[in-house]
Amino acid sequence: DEKGLSQWEGDPGIDFGGVISNSPIHHGFDYYFGVSASLDMAPYVFVRNDRFTALPKQQQPAVKFPHFVRKGPRADDFVIADVLDRLTEEAIAFIDDAAERDAPFLLYVPLTGPHKPTQPHERFRGKTSLGEYGDFVHQVDSTVGRILAALDANQVAENTVVIYTSDNGSYMFRYDDPQRTDHVDDDAIQGFRSDRHRANGPFRGTKADIYEAGHHVPFFVRWPKKLEPGRVCDSTICLTDVYASLAELFGADLAENEAEDSCSFLPMLDDPSHVRPAAVVHHSVNGSFAIRDGQWKLILTSGSGGREQPAGKPFDGQVQLYDMASDSGESTNLAEDHPEVVERLTKQLEDFRQSGRSVRRK
Structure with a gap:
């Protein structure tokens, strides 16, 4: 079958020998190498530009947590534990090529780890005292x-x-008992935290929640020519701010209908006390919203909006207001x-909802 093994549960079939019509190169990138989704999701085959690199001719069986992968088509050369290495090699080759041509470049490397499947490469196993997850984080480092x-x-x-940053807080646990409502403080049901790795630190909730653990992530910037290392800025920014920041860095003007939720964080690099001029809006997996301005964070639902119980429903008539300056644990x-x-x-x-934007251009 020259189309490869294209059938798996709930899928009508994909022509893996055909052209991909909606890849990153159709959205502004000149070149792409990677996978089509999270590493625990089929199909398990690399993508280069607008084509799959191989035909998936075998069936990947489902694997349980924490090595979790879903059932689906897999190419012969696709080994889960080798994917991080392969992405790294491609990134390095891209840098080598750009440097040889003395060309400016933008390299976006969305790493597949330490997201599940927690499968560190063999050479990293046992390198930490924090179990497989600790070893996996070590591999990402x-x-x-x-x-x-x-x-x-x-x-x-x-x-x-x-x-260097993350798109969300850590999942950091597994459900052993769906009736258990507190999966934040009980180590007995923490798959990741049981090995003394508390990925979300003191923050309430987990990935997908509206609480801090779902959204509060590290954000590192390294620029030796301009920035003194070791400086810390406690001001709130949003990942949407990368857009406006790069535009300012390169001297590109933004239209009024562009980057509607993006503020440049470049002033914070010069002055860590600088405050984002607009409130930050974020939402949870079930569509519950929060808005934060200064010390205040308002959550427009009665629960977590995600995995912590009770979850609540979006705009269910109840709200939560926290003083993040004195209560970052949202207690x-x-x-x-x-x-x-x-x-x-x-x-x-x-007002933001009605206007379709939270940031106004001058």
């Missing part, structure tokens, strides 16, 4: 180090801006104590 070393080796590190709901703040932030969020 090594991966980033290799990419940074490639910048150094090509003598382009000095004026290359490196941003005390101050909505009844500060109705004026609730009213102001609720109106602000509605």
Whole structure:
């Protein structure tokens, strides 16, 4: 079958020998190498530009957590534990080529780890005292180090801006009992935390929740030519701010209908006390919204909006208000104590919704 093994549960079939009509090269990228989804999702085959690199001719069986993968088609050359290495090698080759041509470049490397499947390469197993997940995080550290070393080796590190961050907080647990409602503090049902790895630190909730653990992530910027290392900025930004920041960095003007939720964070690189001029809006997996402005975070649902129980429903008539300056763990709901703040932030969020943007261009 020259189309490859294209059938799996719930899928009508894909022509793996055909052209992909909606790949990153159709959205502004000149070149792409990677996978089609999260590494636990089929099909298990690499994509280069607008084509699959091989025909998946075998069936990957489902694997349980924490090595979790879903059933689906897999190519012979696709080995889960080798994917991080393959992506790293491709990234380094891209840097080498750009440096040889003395060409400016944008390299976006969305790593497949330490997201599940938790399958560290054999050479990293047992390297930490934090179990498989700790070993996997160690492998990710090594991966980033290799990419940074490639910048150094090509003598382009000095004026290359490196941003290292995450798209969400850690999942950090597994459900052993769906009736258990507290999966944040009970180590007995924490698949990742049982090995003394508390990925979300002191924050409430988990990935997909509206609480801090779902959204509060590290954000590192390295730019040797401009930035003194070791500086810390506690101001709130949003990942949407990368767009406006790069536009300012390159001197590109943004239209009024462009990057509607993006503020440049470049002023914070010069002055860590600088405050984002617009409120930040974010939402959970079930569509519950929060808006944060200064010390205040208003959540427009009665629950987590995600995995922590009770989840609540979006705009269910109840709200939560937290003073993030004194209560980053979101333990005390101050909505009844500060109705004026609730009213102001609720109106602000509605104004954003009506206008279709949270940031105005001057």
